[in-house]
Amino acid sequence: AQKITQTQPGMFVQEKEAVTLDCTYDTSDPSYGLFWYKQPSSGEMIFLIYQGSYDQQNATEGRYSLNFQKARKSANLVISASQLGDSAMYFCAMRGPNQGAQKLVFGQGTRLTINP
Amino acid sequence: DAGVIQSPRHEVTEMGQEVTLRCKPISGHNSLFWYRQTMMRGLELLIYFNNNVPIDDSGMPEDRFSAKMPNASFSTLKIQPSEPRDSAVYFCASSLVLGILRTGSNTIYFGEGSWLTVV
Numbered sequence: 001a002q003k004i005t006q007t008q009p010g011m012f013v014q015e016k017e018a019v020t021l022d023c024t025y026d027t028s029d030p031s032y033g034l035f036w037y038k039q040p041s042s043g044e045m046i047f048l049i050y051q052g053s054y055d056q057q058n059a060t061e062g063r064y065s066l067n068f069q070k071a072r073k074s075a076n077l078v079i080s081a082s083q084l085g086d087s088a089m090y091f092c093a094m095r096g097p098n099q100g101a102q103k104l105v106f107g108q109g110t111r112l113t114i115n116p
Numbered sequence: 117d118a119g120v121i122q123s124p125r126h127e128v129t130e131m132g133q134e135v136t137l138r139c140k141p142i143s144g145h146n147s148l149f150w151y152r153q154t155m156m157r158g159l160e161l162l163i164y165f166n167n168n169v170p171i172d173d174s175g176m177p178e179d180r181f182s183a184k185m186p187n188a189s190f191s192t193l194k195i196q197p198s199e200p201r202d203s204a205v206y207f208c209a210s211s212l213v214l215g216i217l218r219t220g221s222n223t224i225y226f227g228e229g230s231w232l233t234v235v
Contacts, residue, residue, distance in 0.1 A: 035223065043205060045226035091159065095224070102147055102213055103172065104224055106159040 002027045002094050004107035012113045013082050020067070021077040021110050023092030029053075032096055034075040035104065036066065039089040048090075051075055079112075087114045118142070120227035122208050128233045134196040137230045140189055141210030149224060150183055150193050151207040159207075165191065166213065198234045205229045 003026040013019045025034065036048040051059045051066045059066040067076040079086055089111050093104040121140040129135055141148050149164040163173040165185045173183070180199070185191040195202055211224040 037226075043231070044228045045207060045209075047223050047225060050223060102166065102211070103149065103161045103164055104209075105161075108158050 002029075002032070002096060002105045004092050004094050004105055006092055006107035006110050008110045009108075010111045010113070012115060015084060015114050015116050016081055019079045019082050019086075019112065021079075021090050021092075021112065023075045023077065023107060025073050025075060025092075025094050027073075027094065027096070029096055032094055034066070034068070035093045035095065036064070036075075036077045037091045037093060037106075038086075039091065039109070041088070045091075049077065082114050084114050084116060087112060120208055120210050120225055122206075122227035122230050124230055125228065126231045126233075128235065129198055131199055131234055132197045133234075134194065135198045135202075135232060135234075137193040137206050137208075137232070139191045139193070139208030139227060141191070141208070142212075142225055143189070145210035145212045145225075146188070147211045147213045147224075148185060148191050149207075149209040149211070150191070151209060151226075153205045153207060153229070154203075162193070162206075195232075198232075200234045203233050205231050 005024045032053045034051045038046045038048050049059050049061045049064045049066050051068045058068050063080045065078045089109045091109045092107045095104050123138045147166050150162040151159050153159045162175045163183045168185045183193045207226050207229045209224045209226040211222050213222050
């Protein structure tokens with residue numbers, strides 16, 4: 001079974017600093033996808049970034065990058081130059097390769113607070 | 117382009133009443149998911165459909181919950197009778213899946229959620 005672990009319930013970071021949110025995963029499938037979502041206080045789930053298990057390079061999307069270490073089964077989200085608007089819950093999620101495993105399995109989330 | 121549309125956004129109902137949550141997926145998407153979010157249990161998948169067919173409903177809590185997808189552009193999640201422990205945010209999400217995925221790609225996009233309170 002697939003499992004996602006986020007060990008940081010909460011993080012506090014000064015504005016403009018970089019922040020790393022940890023995510024480890026467990027799966028026996030060689031083929032899978034890893035996702036990060038942001039959930040602000042308004043409640044919606046916003047897709048941030050995706051990393052495929054066969055991707056050779058770490059994914060990047062603007063200020064977001066994913067530090068993918070396959071051997072260690074970790075997929076940490078890095079936010080550069082944090083902004084006050086980055087304060088939110090962040091969820092790491094994993095998805096399997098085939099039709100029977102299309103669902104996303106989520107971690108418990110990390111609440112990030114950016115201080116001015 | 118319109119995203120996933122859910123209704124109602126907020127609902128307060130009395131215990132024992134029937135609740136129907138509605139979802140319109142992104143046009144062209146062929147997979148639809150219903151998730152529930154609570155403080156205690158986090159985000160849980162209730163059921164998902166592929167090409168309007170339920171594929172995995174193992175997350176549906178009990179017989180009080182039912183979900184349908186009569187066509188590619190509409191799905192409902194019904195709770196009858198509702199109980200206070202059903203209070204949660206219910207998310208609908210959709211994705212386009214073409215055949216067998218190599219790496220589990222094809223992003224799942226979420227609606228804004230339906231905030232349900234059962235008193």
